[in-house]
Amino acid sequence: MLAETSAVAGLPANPSQPLYIVWKPEYNLGAPILDEQHRGVVSTINSLHHAMSHDTGKSVLRPIIGMVKDYTDIHFRVEEAFLAEFRYPGYGPHQELHNELRQELDKVGHDSLWHGDPYEFMQFLRTWWLTHICVQDRLYLGHLLAARPQASSR
Ligand SMILES: [Fe+2]
Ligand SMILES: [Fe+2]
Numbered sequence: 002m003l004a005e006t007s008a009v010a011g012l013p014a015n016p017s018q019p020l021y022i023v024w025k026p027e028y029n030l031g032a033p034i035l036d037e038q039h040r041g042v043v044s045t046i047n048s049l050h051h052a053m054s055h056d057t058g059k060s061v062l063r064p065i066i067g068m069v070k071d072y073t074d075i076h077f078r079v080e081e082a083f084l085a086e087f088r089y090p091g092y093g094p095h096q097e098l099h100n101e102l103r104q105e106l107d108k109v110g111h112d113s114l115w116h117g118d119p120y121e122f123m124q125f126l127r128t129w130w131l132t133h134i135c136v137q138d139r140l141y142l143g144h145l146l147a148a149r150p151q152a153s154s155r
Pocket of ligand 2: 076080134138
């Protein structure tokens with residue numbers, strides 16, 4: 002009876018269930034807007050995982066998948082604009098990494114997600130993002146911090 006009620010309402014059976022990706026302080030780069038957006042991307046992935054885990058149906062999944070794609074693209078555009086503005090030497094290869102994920106996400110529709118193993122896709126997203134944030138994004142950090150305009154020169 003209780004499970005039935007939860008399923009109908011689309012509510013989690015256990016609201017204290019841990020998040021799929023728990024944000025850790027060591028994921029922060031120290032660049033406020035980029036850190037905020039990284040947490041935002043992780044938030045969209047957690048929402049997708051929650052929806053999949055609780056069988057919320059396609060009407061809910063469709064906008065969440067769209068949210069993951071759109072927010073990922075928003076973040077990539079903002080980050081690439083910084084890298085271009087500050088003439089990061091690794092801009093091309095970094096953008097290529099972003100484009101690879103853009104292409105992967107383009108393949109994912111609310112139907113195609115279910116043709117494979119959806120949890121494999123979730124694991125792919127988790128590994129991709131944690132590696133990207135903790136390794137690849139960290140590579141440009143020194144360049145951005147060194148190249149940023151100094152307050153005294155304005
Ligand atoms: Fe990046
Ligand atoms: Fe990033």
